[in-house]
Amino acid sequence: MATISAAQKKAQAKAEYDAFLAVCPSRKLLERVSGKWVTLILAALGSGPDCTGSPRPMRYSELSRLLAGVSQKMLTQTLRALERDGLITRTVTPTVPSTVHYELTDLGLSLHQTMRTLKRWAEIHMDEVLTSRATHDSRP
Numbered sequence: 001m002a003t004i005s006a007a008q009k010k011a012q013a014k015a016e017y018d019a020f021l022a023v024c025p026s027r028k029l030l031e032r033v034s035g036k037w038v039t040l041i042l043a044a045l046g047s048g049p050d051c052t053g054s055p056r057p058m059r060y061s062e063l064s065r066l067l068a069g070v071s072q073k074m075l076t077q078t079l080r081a082l083e084r085d086g087l088i089t090r091t092v093t094p095t096v097p098s099t100v101h102y103e104l105t106d107l108g109l110s111l112h113q114t115m116r117t118l119k120r121w122a123e124i125h126m127d128e129v130l131t132s133r134a135t136h137d138s139r140p
Contacts, residue, residue, distance in 0.1 A: 029085070032081060032085060033087075033111065033115075035078070037067065037070055037074060037075070037078045038078060038081075038082065038115075039115045039118055039119060040067050040070075040119065041063065041067070041075075041078060041079070041082065041088075042082075042087065042104070042108060042111060042112050042115040042116075043112070043115045043116045043119045044058065044063060044066050044067070045057075045058055045063075045088065045102060045103065045104045045108070045112070046104055046108070046109065046112030046113070046115070046116060047112075047116060055103070055104050055109060055112065056103070057091070057101035057102065057103040058101065058102055058103075059099065059100065059101055059102075060075070060079075060100055060102070063075060063079075063102065079102060082108070083102075086105055086107050086108075087104065087105060087107055087108035087111065088102050088103060088104055088105060088108050089102070089103050089104075089105055090102055091103065
């Protein structure tokens with residue numbers, strides 16, 4: 001029986017990721033990136049505050065103002081989780097008071113377009129969804 005190296009085991013496990021399986025670790029990642037605040041943060045960082053520009057660093061206060069309705073606790077938790085997952089970086093500049101910027105990593109940039117597309121899809125199709133909901137809810 002041939003033995004396989006750790007690198008080979010890792011490559012084999014990576015090739016076998018299948019989010020339809022309950023034990024697949026990619027399922028947790030899907031849970032993380034499918035949250036509304038994650039979607040909006042990645043869309044904002046990847047496109048700037050007007051969501052039409054190019055990726056640029058943003059301060060916490062900019063993100064907080066842009067994401068109407070997000071609590072300080074939720075924004076902080078979400079930014080920490082995204083940093084842990086390697087999707088954003090947090091840069092602290094030693095000023096008084098200190099300045100903190102958040103920016104997409106290359107990994108975050110690779111996900112940004114999908115999030116921006118999802119955000120745009122929701123905005124474009126909201127009237128159709130609302131009409132469908134009203135129709136469905138009015139059935140006996």
